[in-house]
Amino acid sequence: MFKLILRNTLRHRLRTTLTILGMAIAILSFGLLRTVVDAWYAGVEGAAADRLVTRNAISLIFRLPLAYLNKIQTIDGIKKVTYGFWFGGVYIDEKNFFPQFAVELPTYLDIYSEFVVDPEQRQVLVKERNACVAGRKLAQRFGWKLGDIITLKGTIFPGDWELVLRAIYDGVEETTDETRFFFHWDYVNETMKKNFPTVANQVGWFISQVEDIERAPLIAAQIDATFANSLAETLTESEKAFQMGFVSMTKAIIMAIQVVSYVVIAIILIVLANTMAMTARERQEEHAVLKTLGFQGRHLVTLIAGESVAIAFLGGLAGIIAIFPAAHFFRTALGNYFRIFNVSDETLAICLLIALVVGVVAAIFPAWRAARVPIAEGLRRIG
Amino acid sequence: MAPESTPPILVEINNLTKSYRRGVQIIKVLENVCLNIPEGEFLALMGPSGSGKTTLLNLIAGIDQPDSGLLRIAGVDISLLSESELAVWRHRNVGFIFQFYNLVPVLTALENVELPLLLSELPRVRRRQQAELALKLVGIYDRKDHYPRQLSGGQQQRVAIARAIVSDPVIIAADEPTGDLDKVSAGEVLQLMTRLNQELGKTIIMVTHDPRAAERASRLQHLDKGVLNACTV
Numbered sequence: 001m002f003k004l005i006l007r008n009t010l011r012h013r014l015r016t017t018l019t020i021l022g023m024a025i026a027i028l029s030f031g032l033l034r035t036v037v038d039a040w041y042a043g044v045e046g047a048a049a050d051r052l053v054t055r056n057a058i059s060l061i062f063r064l065p066l067a068y069l070n071k072i073q074t075i076d077g078i079k080k081v082t083y084g085f086w087f088g089g090v091y092i093d094e095k096n097f098f099p100q101f102a103v104e105l106p107t108y109l110d111i112y113s114e115f116v117v118d119p120e121q122r123q124v125l126v127k128e129r130n131a132c133v134a135g136r137k138l139a140q141r142f143g144w145k146l147g148d149i150i151t152l153k154g155t156i157f158p159g160d161w162e163l164v165l166r167a168i169y170d171g172v173e174e175t176t177d178e179t180r181f182f183f184h185w186d187y188v189n190e191t192m193k194k195n196f197p198t199v200a201n202q203v204g205w206f207i208s209q210v211e212d213i214e215r216a217p218l219i220a221a222q223i224d225a226t227f228a229n230s231l232a233e234t235l236t237e238s239e240k241a242f243q244m245g246f247v248s249m250t251k252a253i254i255m256a257i258q259v260v261s262y263v264v265i266a267i268i269l270i271v272l273a274n275t276m277a278m279t280a281r282e283r284q285e286e287h288a289v290l291k292t293l294g295f296q297g298r299h300l301v302t303l304i305a306g307e308s309v310a311i312a313f314l315g316g317l318a319g320i321i322a323i324f325p326a327a328h329f330f331r332t333a334l335g336n337y338f339r340i341f342n343v344s345d346e347t348l349a350i351c352l353l354i355a356l357v358v359g360v361v362a363a364i365f366p367a368w369r370a371a372r373v374p375i376a377e378g379l380r381r382i383g
Numbered sequence: 384m385a386p387e388s389t390p391p392i393l394v395e396i397n398n399l400t401k402s403y404r405r406g407v408q409i410i411k412v413l414e415n416v417c418l419n420i421p422e423g424e425f426l427a428l429m430g431p432s433g434s435g436k437t438t439l440l441n442l443i444a445g446i447d448q449p450d451s452g453l454l455r456i457a458g459v460d461i462s463l464l465s466e467s468e469l470a471v472w473r474h475r476n477v478g479f480i481f482q483f484y485n486l487v488p489v490l491t492a493l494e495n496v497e498l499p500l501l502l503s504e505l506p507r508v509r510r511r512q513q514a515e516l517a518l519k520l521v522g523i524y525d526r527k528d529h530y531p532r533q534l535s536g537g538q539q540q541r542v543a544i545a546r547a548i549v550s551d552p553v554i555i556a557a558d559e560p561t562g563d564l565d566k567v568s569a570g571e572v573l574q575l576m577t578r579l580n581q582e583l584g585k586t587i588i589m590v591t592h593d594p595r596a597a598e599r600a601s602r603l604q605h606l607d608k609g610v611l612n613a614c615t616v
Contacts, residue, residue: 001501007489289485292446293499293546294474296467375446376438379481 001299005306012279016311019275023315023355024322026268031323031351032330033261035343037254042175042340044247047239049213051111052220054206055242057233063202064232071226077219078208082107084185085204089152089161091142098138100152102185105133111209114172115180121146121167129187131166135178139168157188159195175340207239265354268315272362276308280366287370288378297371304367309359316355320348393553393586394420394443399452401438401609412438414609416452425580425587427600434606436590437558443588444556445473457553474502478547480557484539486531492542493518493527499550517545521575537568544575548585555579557589561596573599 009016038045054072056062063085072081084103091098106126109117117125117133125131134144144150144165152161163183171178185203192200208223210216220236227234237245247254280287287300323343331341401413412435420426420443428436441447442454445461448469454462457476464472486495497514505513518524521541531539540560547555557576561569577599579585589600597603604611 003494004487004490011489285485286487289479289481289487290498291470292444292473292477292479294470294502296470299502376441379446 001302002306005303005310008279008283008303008307009310015275019272019311020315020318022271023268023312023358024318026264027316027319027351027355028322028326029264030261030354031319031343031347032326033257033264034347034350035323035327035330035341037257038344038347039341040247040250040254042177044240044243045175047243048114049238049240050210050216051239052208052210052216052223052236053239053242054208054220054223054234054236055204057224057235060204062232063199063204064206064234066201066203068206068227068232068234069203072206072208072223075208075219075222075226077211077215079211080107080111080209081206082111083203083206084108084182085202086156087152087154087183087188088156089154091150091152096142098141098179098181100181100183102188103182104185105182108182108207109133111207114176115169116172117167117169125167128164128166129184129190130163132163132181132183133167133169134165134181136168136170137178138181139165141179144168157192159191161188163187175342177340208236265358269358269362272308272312272358273365275311276304276362276366277369279307280304280370284370284373284378287373288375291375291378300370301363301367304370305360305363308363308366309356312355312359312362316352316358319355320351323348323351390421390423392419393422393424393457394418394588395453395455396443397453399439399442399454400450401435401442401447402450412609413442413449416609416611418604418611420586420588422586423580423584425577425599425601426589427597427603428588428590428606429592429594429597429603430606433608435609436606439606439611440556440558440588440590443554444477444479445469446479474499474550476553478550478552478555480540480543480547480555480560482559482562484531484536484543484563486539486542486546488531491528491530492523492534492545495531495542496545496549499546503550514545514549517549518542520548521545535568536564537571540564540568540572541575544572544579548579548583553586555585555587557587559591559593560589561591561593569593569596 054064054068056064066083069081069083072078082104084101087100087102089100090096109115109122115135121133125133132150134150138144146165146168148165150163150165152163153159154161169178189200208219210219216238220238223236224234290300327341327343334341396416396418399413399416399418400411402409402411404410416439428439430436438447442449443456445456445464449462452462454460459472461469461472486492487498490498493511493514496517497510500510500513503510515524515527518527521544523538523541523545526534526538526542531542534542540563544560547557555576560576561572564572573596576587576589580587580601587600589596591597
C-alpha cells in the first residue's frame with residue numbers, strides 16, 4: 001500500500017513538483033510571518049517579571065525628576081533601582097539606526113543580568129565618563145572594536161557626542177537582544193547642566209528590581225501613590241506591560257500579518273484540495289478496478305489521503321528547510337527593524353503540523369467521493 | 384457403467400431485475416432473468432449493446448446490486464450482503480478480467496498481480512511466490528518487471544488474467560476480454576481462458592460481442608433488452 005501511495009505521488013511529476021513547491025512557499029511564508037510577529041513580541045518575551053518600569057503618567061515623552069530616585073529606593077520590597085532615557089542619536093547616517101540609551105550604567109548592568117559584560121571591561125566602562133557598551137551583534141554590524149570612538153549626533157540632545165567603546169556585552173540567551181547601545185547618563189546630564197540647565201537632572205524612566213515578584217503589583221501601586229498629586233505623577237507597571245504598550249500601538253499591523261499568514265495557508269489548502277480532487281477524478285476507473293478486486297472505501301481513503309499527506313509533508317519540509325536561509329536574509333537585511341529574528345521551535349512545529357493538517361483536510365472530499373462512487377459508475381460501462 | 388454426475392449449481396439466478404435511474408427516467412436493464420450456472424462451466428453472454436449483459440455480469444461478480452430477485456452464488460445470497468461484506472466476498476470468490484485490462488500503470492506486472500493479495504493475510508514472500516506462479520501459468524513470467532506501458536495489449540491481458548486467478552477465485556468474470564485485441568492475441572487469450580476452464584476447472588462467465596470468442600464457451604446465452612433467451616452451444 002505504501003509503495004502504491006509513493007508511486008501515485010510520483011505519477012504526475014510536474015504536477016506533484018509544482019504542488020510541493022506551492023506548499024513549500026506557503027509554509028515558508030507562514031513561518032516567516034510568524035517569526036515577524038515573534039520578533040515584534042521579542043521585547044515582551046524578554047521582559048523580566050521582577051522589573052518594574054516607572055514613567056511619567058502623562059506620556060513617555062515627559063521626563064521625571066531624578067530626585068524621585070531616593071524616594072523609590074526607600075519603598076519596602078525594592079532591591080535596586082536604575083534609571084535612564086532614550087537618547088535617539090544618529091550614527092553617521094539615519095539608516096544606521098540602533099537603540100541607544102543613556103543609563104546609570106553600574107546599576108543598570110546589575111539589574112539587567114542578561115547582558116553579560118567581561119569584568120575587566122566593566123571596570124573600565126564604569127570608570128570612564130564617556131565610555132559606552134554595545135551588544136555583540138551591534139558591534140559586529142559596524143565592525144567596532146574595543147577602544148573605537150563612536151560619535152553620535154544628538155537629535156533630542158543637541159551636539160556631537162563622542163563615546164569610547166569600552167565593553168561589548170553578550171546575551172545570556174540566544175534570544176537576548178544584542179543590538180543595544182548604552183553609555184553614562186551622567187555624561188549627558190553634565191552637558192545638559194551646562195548648556196540646558198532646565199532639562200538637567202531628569203530621567204525618562206526608573207527601573208526597579210523587586211525582591212518578591214508576588215508583591216510587584218503592590219509595590220507599583222505604592223510608587224505611584226508616593227508621587228500622586230505631584231507635578232510629575234508616575235505610572236508604574238511591569239516591564240512586560242511596558243513593552244506590551246509599544247506592541248499594542250502596532251496591534252493592527254500584527255493582526256494583518258497574522259490574517260495574511262492564515263490566508264496563505266487557506267490558499268494552499270484549496271490548491272492541494274483541487275489537485276487531489278483532480279487526481280481522484282482521473283483515477284476514478286482505477287479506483288473502481290481496485291474495488292472490484294476487493295479493496296474497500298477505507299483503502300481508497302488511505303491511498304488518496306496518503307498521497308495528499310505525502311505531498312503536503314514534502315512541501316512542508318521543503319518550506320521549513322527554506323525558512324532558515326530566508327530568516328538569515330531577513331536578519332541581515334532588516335536587522336535595524338528586527339533586532340531578534342529567530343525562528344522558534346514552536347514555529348517549526350506549527351509549520352509541520354499545518355502541513356500535515358492541510359494534507360489531511362485536502363484529501364477529505366476527494367477521498368470521501370472516491371469511497372462512495374459505485375463500482376459500475378466508476379467503470380463507466382453499462383452493457 | 385456409472386451415470387455421469389451433474390456438477391452442482393454454482394450460480395443461481397431467479398427473477399433478477401435491475402434498473403438504473405437517469406435523471407427522472409428509470410431504465411430497466413434486466414427483467415426477470417433466470418439462469419443457473421453449474422460449477423466448472425464456461426458461459427458466454429452475448430447480445431447487442433445495451434442488452435444488459437455487462438450489468439448481469441456485474442451482478443454475478445458482486446460489483447452491483449440487483450433491485451429484486453434471487454442471486455445466490457456458492458450458496459450465498461449476495462444480494463443480502465452489505466457493501467463491505469460484498470468487497471470481502473469479491474476478493475475471495477471473483478476474478479475479474481476487463482476489456483481494457485485496467486492494470487495499474489505505476490506498478491509492474493508482478494506488482495499488479497500481487498495487488499489482490501495485499502488484502503489477504505499472506506506474508507510478503509508468499510504473496511510474491513503466488514503472483515509469480517500466476518504469471519508463469521499465463522506464460523508471461525519473463526515480463527514480470529515490466530510496466531503495463533512496456534507490454535503489448537495481449538501481454539497486458541495475460542497479466543490481467545494472472546491478476547484475476549492469483550487469489551484462486553471460484554468464478555472468473557470476463558467483460559469482453561478480447562474486445563481490444565488483435566486476432567492473434569485474442570486467440571491466445573481465449574486459449575488461455577479455455578485452459579483455465581478445462582485444466583483448472585474454473586467457472587468462467589464471459590461477456591462478448593465476438594462469435595469466435597463465444598465458440599470457446601461450453602454454453603452461450605443471449606440477452607436482448609434485458610431478457611435472457613436460452614441457447615445451448
